[in-house]
Amino acid sequence: MVHLRKRVAVIIVFALCCFIIFLILTVKGVFNNIVEDQIKERTKLKLNSEAFKNWKDPPVPVYLQFYFFNVENHLQVLQGERANVTQLGPYTYKQLRHRANVSVYNNASISATTQRSFVFEPTMSAGDPKNDLVTTINVPLVTLLQMLKHSGMVKKTIVSTLFTLKRSTLFQTHSVNEWLWGYEDAVLKLGHQLLPSIFPNSQFGFFYGANGTGDEKYLFNTGENDYMKLNEIIMWNGQKSLNWWPSNFCNMINGTDGASFHSLVKKNEKLYVFAPDICRSFYLTFEKELDVQGINAYRFVLPKEAFANDHPSNKGCCPDGICPLSGVLNISVCRQGAPILISPPHFYNGDKRLVSDIGGMKPNMEAHQTFLDIEPMTGIPVRAAKRMQINLHVESVKYIAQTGQMRTMVLPVLFLSENAVIDDKSAAKLRAALYTVNVVTYIPYVFLLIAILLCLISLILACVGWRRMENKDFTPVSLKMPQVERH
Numbered sequence: 418m419v420h421l422r423k424r425v426a427v428i429i430v431f432a433l434c435c436f437i438i439f440l441i442l443t444v445k446g447v448f449n450n451i452v453e454d455q456i457k458e459r460t461k462l463k464l465n466s467e468a469f470k471n472w473k474d475p476p477v478p479v480y481l482q483f484y485f486f487n488v489e490n491h492l493q494v495l496q497g498e499r500a501n502v503t504q505l506g507p508y509t510y511k512q513l514r515h516r517a518n519v520s521v522y523n524n525a526s527i528s529a530t531t532q533r534s535f536v537f538e539p540t541m542s543a544g545d546p547k548n549d550l551v552t553t554i555n556v557p558l559v560t561l562l563q564m565l566k567h568s569g570m571v572k573k574t575i576v577s578t579l580f581t582l583k584r585s586t587l588f589q590t591h592s593v594n595e596w597l598w599g600y601e602d603a604v605l606k607l608g609h610q611l612l613p614s615i616f617p618n619s620q621f622g623f624f625y626g627a628n629g630t631g632d633e634k635y636l637f638n639t640g641e642n643d644y645m646k647l648n649e650i651i652m653w654n655g656q657k658s659l660n661w662w663p664s665n666f667c668n669m670i671n672g673t674d675g676a677s678f679h680s681l682v683k684k685n686e687k688l689y690v691f692a693p694d695i696c697r698s699f700y701l702t703f704e705k706e707l708d709v710q711g712i713n714a715y716r717f718v719l720p721k722e723a724f725a726n727d728h729p730s731n732k733g734c735c736p737d738g739i740c741p742l743s744g745v746l747n748i749s750v751c752r753q754g755a756p757i758l759i760s761p762p763h764f765y766n767g768d769k770r771l772v773s774d775i776g777g778m779k780p781n782m783e784a785h786q787t788f789l790d791i792e793p794m795t796g797i798p799v800r801a802a803k804r805m806q807i808n809l810h811v812e813s814v815k816y817i818a819q820t821g822q823m824r825t826m827v828l829p830v831l832f833l834s835e836n837a838v839i840d841d842k843s844a845a846k847l848r849a850a851l852y853t854v855n856v857v858t859y860i861p862y863v864f865l866l867i868a869i870l871l872c873l874i875s876l877i878l879a880c881v882g883w884r885r886m887e888n889k890d891f892t893p894v895s896l897k898m899p900q901v902e903r904h
């Protein structure tokens with residue numbers, strides 16, 4: 418009997434030890450810390466590391482989809498009627514990103530230029546951009562009008578006559594290709610010949626000159642000294658982030674460029690993304706957890722307040738104290754004075770008046786929301802959609818015959834949807850890496866399991882012994898068992 422008692426006691430001591438190990442590991446978070454350190458180490462931007470390769474040539478394919486708004490009743494609009502538009506598209510381009518001229522410095526920074534090129538994807542498009550025609554506002558003309566807004570009658574009359582001579586009307590029809598990548602504008606051409614310093618070229622296109630150029634210079638943080646700053650932009654085109662823009666503009670260019678984020682993303686964080694096309698950053702906030710190709714991800718979305726005109730971060734976007742309606746941002750300063758306002762597509766989340774002022778707006782969350790699904794442990798974006806609409810502020814201008822009796826309005830011209838989903842190969846790789854991480858974090862529970870098993874074994878042994886010794890004067894060890902287990 419003494420023999421059995423000893424055996425049970427030894428097993429209980431073992432169980433206790435396992436339980437204590439489990440407690441120490443979980444309370445101290447030993448394995449979590451090891452895992453976090455490993456992740457931090459691996460995601461830092463170091464030459465020739467996996468993270469560096471992915472940063473240099475992001476593996477996730479990005480598709481840029483354009484949708485145009487064709488103005489159906491432009492002659493009536495000039496008479497003062499509400500504009501009716503129909504949506505055309507998508508016209509889809511595969512966006513190839515590459516970072517060139519990479520230099521690594523030993524002060525935790527890395528500089529590079531970002532090059533983008535766009536290749537048309539006919540299978541993902543609704544039409545042919547060479548042949549599909551769109552009628553919309555003449556952007557060079559309204560930009561010139563904006564510049565002449567405070568000029569006198571004589572100047573305006575001369576300009577108006579010039580427009581007439583050049584057959585430049587307020588609404589123009591061009592192919593999708595021309596609107597996007599450029600066409601020669603008669604008025605710009607004349608301006609270029611006479612005043613080349615004001616008119617550097619005679620072409621206009623919303624993305625004119627954007628294909629294959631890499632003139633955007635970035636200085637990034639490598640996360641060497643502070644991993645929370647990993648991939649953050651320190652400088653853009655020689656401009657230091659934070660407060661570099663003239664004080665009359667929304668001056669935020671901090672955050673990452675959206676292709677990569679720091680690891681260990683928290684739900685209560687704001688993720689800042691810099692968008693060079695609008696010369697400012699915006700932030701995304703946590704919405705929910707979801708599954709993307711078997712990977713658990715956090716969804717971050719562009720909050721409604723991003724375009725609210727009473728939000729502090731948009732204070733600078735109201736030049737001369739005049740704010741546009743909530744739901745649009747004035748980015749005129751960053752687009753050579755063109756009266757361009759950006760908004761979510763179809764004025765999603767915007768002031769109801771913006772929607773009702775234009776016939777054909779149908780805002781909806783699925784198609785028009787900007788979101789980012791991010792794997793929180795590694796900070797790798799697994800799916801994303803950035804959606805933005807380009808609108809022009811148009812109004813009737815006295816002495817400019819071309820503007821007729823039109824109403825003052827925010828006219829949507831096009832919207833773009835930049836979409837990316839992790840490819841199967843990268844998803845499999847990420848799943849495997851996360852699996853290893855999960856296995857490691859389960860190690861403490863293995864000790865807990867052993868402790869419980871040992872307790873059960875000793876309980877059984879004690880019971881067996883007790884039954885055998887039932888008639889003798891025996892203090893059953895088993896009675897103490899449950900207490901040990903509950904420790």
Ligand SMILES: *[C@@H]1O[C@H](CO)[C@@H](O)[C@H](O)[C@H]1NC(C)=O
Pocket residue numbers: 522524526636651
């Ligand atoms: C690091 O050094 C490079 C080259 O000397 C410099 O251009 C860059 O501004 C420095 N980075 C920071 C964060 O000061």
Ligand SMILES: *[C@@H]1O[C@H](CO)[C@@H](O)[C@H](O)[C@H]1NC(C)=O
Pocket residue numbers: 534535536537598628629
């Ligand atoms: C952009 O340039 C690439 C090659 O440099 C070319 O293949 C592609 O067709 C161009 N895209 C557009 C929209 O012109």
Ligand SMILES: *[C@@H]1O[C@H](CO)[C@@H](O)[C@H](O)[C@H]1NC(C)=O
Pocket residue numbers: 669671672689
């Ligand atoms: C970015 O700038 C905003 C406003 O200046 C600030 O509140 C925020 O903390 C900054 N974010 C990061 C990631 O530096």
Ligand SMILES: *[C@@H]1O[C@H](CO)[C@@H](O)[C@H](O)[C@H]1NC(C)=O
Pocket residue numbers: 736739740741747748749750756810
């Ligand atoms: C946009 O800002 C510019 C100056 O930056 C200003 O002249 C213009 O009136 C603004 N447009 C609107 C619609 O508020």
